[in-house]
Amino acid sequence: MRHLWRRGAAAAAGVAAMALAVTACSPAAENNSSSSNSGNTTVTVRLWDEQVQKAYDTSFKQFESENPGITVKTVLEPYSTYFDKLRTDVSGGNADDIFWVSSSYFAPYADNGNLMEIGSAFDAAKSGWVPAAVDQYTRNGKLWGVPQLTDGGIADYYNKDLVAKAGVDVSNLEWNPTDPSKDTFLKAAQKLTLDANGKTADDPAFDANNIVQYGFNASQDLQAIYYNFIGSNGGAFQDGEKFVFANDQSVQAFQYIVDLINKYHVAPSAADTNDNGDFLRDQFIQGKVALFQSGTYNLKNVADGAKFDWAVAPMPAGPKGRVSVVNNIIAAGNAKTAHQDATQKVLQWLGSKDGAEFIGAEGAAVPAVTDAQGPYEKFWQNKNIDVSQFAKAAEGTTISAPVGSNYGAAANAWKPIFNEIFLGRTPVKEGLKQAQDAANAAMGK
Amino acid sequence: MASKLARREAGIGYLLLAPSLFGILAFLVLPILVVIWLSLNSWDLLSPARYVGLDNFAHVFADRAFLRSLGVTLLFVLLVIPVQTALGLFAATLLSRGLPGSAFLRVIYVIPWICAPLALGVVWKWIFAPTGGALNAVLGANTAWLSDPVLALPAVAAVSIWSQVGYVTLFFMAGLAAVPDQLLDAARIDGANAWQTFWQVKLPLLRPTMFFVLVTGVISSFQAFDTIYALTPNGGPQGSTDVIATRIYAEAFQTFNLGRASVMALVLFAVLVLVTLAQQFYFRKRITYDLS
Numbered sequence: 251m252r253h254l255w256r257r258g259a260a261a262a263a264g265v266a267a268m269a270l271a272v273t274a275c276s277p278a279a280e281n282n283s284s285s286s287n288s289g290n291t292t293v294t295v296r297l298w299d300e301q302v303q304k305a306y307d308t309s310f311k312q313f314e315s316e317n318p319g320i321t322v323k324t325v326l327e328p329y330s331t332y333f334d335k336l337r338t339d340v341s342g343g344n345a346d347d348i349f350w351v352s353s354s355y356f357a358p359y360a361d362n363g364n365l366m367e368i369g370s371a372f373d374a375a376k377s378g379w380v381p382a383a384v385d386q387y388t389r390n391g392k393l394w395g396v397p398q399l400t401d402g403g404i405a406d407y408y409n410k411d412l413v414a415k416a417g418v419d420v421s422n423l424e425w426n427p428t429d430p431s432k433d434t435f436l437k438a439a440q441k442l443t444l445d446a447n448g449k450t451a452d453d454p455a456f457d458a459n460n461i462v463q464y465g466f467n468a469s470q471d472l473q474a475i476y477y478n479f480i481g482s483n484g485g486a487f488q489d490g491e492k493f494v495f496a497n498d499q500s501v502q503a504f505q506y507i508v509d510l511i512n513k514y515h516v517a518p519s520a521a522d523t524n525d526n527g528d529f530l531r532d533q534f535i536q537g538k539v540a541l542f543q544s545g546t547y548n549l550k551n552v553a554d555g556a557k558f559d560w561a562v563a564p565m566p567a568g569p570k571g572r573v574s575v576v577n578n579i580i581a582a583g584n585a586k587t588a589h590q591d592a593t594q595k596v597l598q599w600l601g602s603k604d605g606a607e608f609i610g611a612e613g614a615a616v617p618a619v620t621d622a623q624g625p626y627e628k629f630w631q632n633k634n635i636d637v638s639q640f641a642k643a644a645e646g647t648t649i650s651a652p653v654g655s656n657y658g659a660a661a662n663a664w665k666p667i668f669n670e671i672f673l674g675r676t677p678v679k680e681g682l683k684q685a686q687d688a689a690n691a692a693m694g695k
Numbered sequence: 696m697a698s699k700l701a702r703r704e705a706g707i708g709y710l711l712l713a714p715s716l717f718g719i720l721a722f723l724v725l726p727i728l729v730v731i732w733l734s735l736n737s738w739d740l741l742s743p744a745r746y747v748g749l750d751n752f753a754h755v756f757a758d759r760a761f762l763r764s765l766g767v768t769l770l771f772v773l774l775v776i777p778v779q780t781a782l783g784l785f786a787a788t789l790l791s792r793g794l795p796g797s798a799f800l801r802v803i804y805v806i807p808w809i810c811a812p813l814a815l816g817v818v819w820k821w822i823f824a825p826t827g828g829a830l831n832a833v834l835g836a837n838t839a840w841l842s843d844p845v846l847a848l849p850a851v852a853a854v855s856i857w858s859q860v861g862y863v864t865l866f867f868m869a870g871l872a873a874v875p876d877q878l879l880d881a882a883r884i885d886g887a888n889a890w891q892t893f894w895q896v897k898l899p900l901l902r903p904t905m906f907f908v909l910v911t912g913v914i915s916s917f918q919a920f921d922t923i924y925a926l927t928p929n930g931g932p933q934g935s936t937d938v939i940a941t942r943i944y945a946e947a948f949q950t951f952n953l954g955r956a957s958v959m960a961l962v963l964f965a966v967l968v969l970v971t972l973a974q975q976f977y978f979r980k981r982i983t984y985d986l987s
């Protein structure tokens with residue numbers, strides 16, 4: 251029976267792990283009170299952005315030196331499972347004292363009393379926060395977090411060498427789903443797509459099975475791609491909390507994106523991108539994609555990774571011009587934290603000019619504290635990179651990010667259907683209708 | 696006197712049992728009771744749970760995604776178990792000959808089983824990647840292995856088999872080592888060739904091992920989650936890899952219907968009890984040869 255030993259050991263380890271998990275699940279109030287008594291309180295901050303984590307760590311060192319007795323630790327959770335895990339942790343009393351939330355996901359937490367209200371103690375700082383961010387996170391008349399990042403709008407990073415070689419001007423492209431004569435964007439994307447023989451995608455001899463360079467990052471990317479195409483075509487994704495993305499303008503926008511992938515082959519197959527949101531960013535950084543539409547959240551990644559000359563152009567204008575999605579991120583306080591005072595102090599620090607400046611100092615992201623944006627702009631000026639297109643997109647017409655008390659469930663309902671649409675296996679119109687019904691059903695559960 | 700002693704002995708017995716009894720109560724019985732309670736409630740993790748009677752059951756049994764997941768799971772088990780068992784037996788037969796290098800190969804075979812399934816899933820995802828993936832590079836193909844509704848499940852099953860085969864091999868090797876030499880000698884004297892010895896002597900004697908390997912293999916295949924989740928999140932193309940465990944996960948932690956997920960978990964539990972009972976019934980009469 252020697253072979254059973256390992257199972258026995260594994261089982262024992264399993265039980266030990268569960269015991270640990272159970273202890274970890276006990277309310278934060280219990281296991282943290284001792285640390286407060288000993289004179290030192292630890293406040294934990296959960297977020298998903300590695301670049302900002304580095305900035306936070308520097309910022310909190312400063313905070314700790316000004317606030318002896320409080321230690322702040324950052325906890326990184328990958329974005330792909332961030333909101334699944336957060337909900338379980340909040341429910342189990344196991345969430346961090348402060349955690350990031352995005353606009354799409356914050357509603358149920360606010361409604362169920364899981365978040366600290368950003369009340370009168372913050373009044374002095376509030377006026378310094380990006381107004382759009384404050385609006386976005388005000389629900390039932392109360393603000394539910396300290397604005398941290400403002401994403402600016404969406405624009406197109408481009409590889410200067412590839413664009414120059416193709417002889418394309420990307421400074422003012424236009425796409426049009428109904429009138430090909432007005433569509434300069436598709437032609438540019440085709441010129442920027444090459445097969446192994448150096449043929450461009452508009453060449454009849456182009457080999458779609460052997461593409462070595464893609465023109466554009468068309469993919470199932472809500473923030474960077476399809477939301478903006480919908481907006482720029484005069485469509486809508488949501489009406490209040492109801493999903494309406496099967497309307498005619500949105501169908502046209504989706505059809506256009508899907509055609510870029512499956513008909514014109516200027517973007518890689520959705521098989522590469524459906525389950526890997528970073529695939530195209532990595533391909534762009536490797537010099538295999540000419541135009542990469544994204545936001546400021548990828549600025550640092552591109553700047554650090556790209557070994558070629560690049561710049562930022564406005565995104566292509568649709569029939570209704572350039573309509574960009576704008577998003578903001580807040581740091582929310584856990585209502586059930588064991589150390590309210592210390593957590594409030596950290597939140598106040600994050601909402602102050604001094605605290606938020608670190609976010610932009612290394613160019614990681616645009617702070618949502620207006621006065622703290624100076625170092626961010628300076629950082630990129632020093633690098634000789636003009637990042638004004640993102641701000642311009644945010645100042646123009648915008649389409650607001652999705653919201654809802656049950657957004658996560660809705661997104662999971664439409665995801666498998668969108669996968670099929672982008673793979674070209676489900677017709678766009680039919681798929682969107684199906685996905686819309688599924689999303690609304692999940693939302694109104 | 697005697698009854699006093701008996702009672703005392705019983706008392707000591709219970710005392711000695713207490714630690715493991717606590718484990719079973721806390722980590723097995725209690726969770727099962729909680730799941731049964733949850734199955735009668737509607738709970739989204741944040742707002743308070745609400746008693747809904749048998750609504751969750753009605754909803755789950757009418758849920759096409761769930762019914763499909765039962766079929767997918769069955770197909771997955773049917774793909775994995777025969778291949779994994781046969782390969783394990785084959786490898787064990789070769790390795791137990793004690794040829795040079797066997798010890799080394801034994802370790803190699805077991806490594807995938809020791810590794811974290813989620814990590815293996817990530818590595819295999821790279822191997823299967825349509826662009827820049829190792830498999831397509833070797834084959835010179837352009838196949839979207841994990842996005843094709845026909846190929847996805849066999850691909851996932853192959854990874855599962857690959858990671859389990861070493862474990863099965865170990866058990867069969869132990870079983871083969873326990874086959875008494877005199878029986879093999881007798882068979883040889885009776886003129887049996889290697890093939891006959893294997894089928895008529897070794898295999899019948901391996902039945903207890905076979906029982907164990909099949910029961911644990913079937914149970915773990917029915918519960919398979921991590922590799923599948925890592926390779927094909929969101930249930931795979933058209934739900935083709937959406938086994939019960941990934942369905943339960945989606946229902947509980949992505950849609951936040953803890954009540955309905957609990958019903959699904961109870962169904963899985965019932966299925967496993969039935970399958971295990973059936974296996975036990977089949978092997979009961981045939982399980983041992985008394986060699987004493």
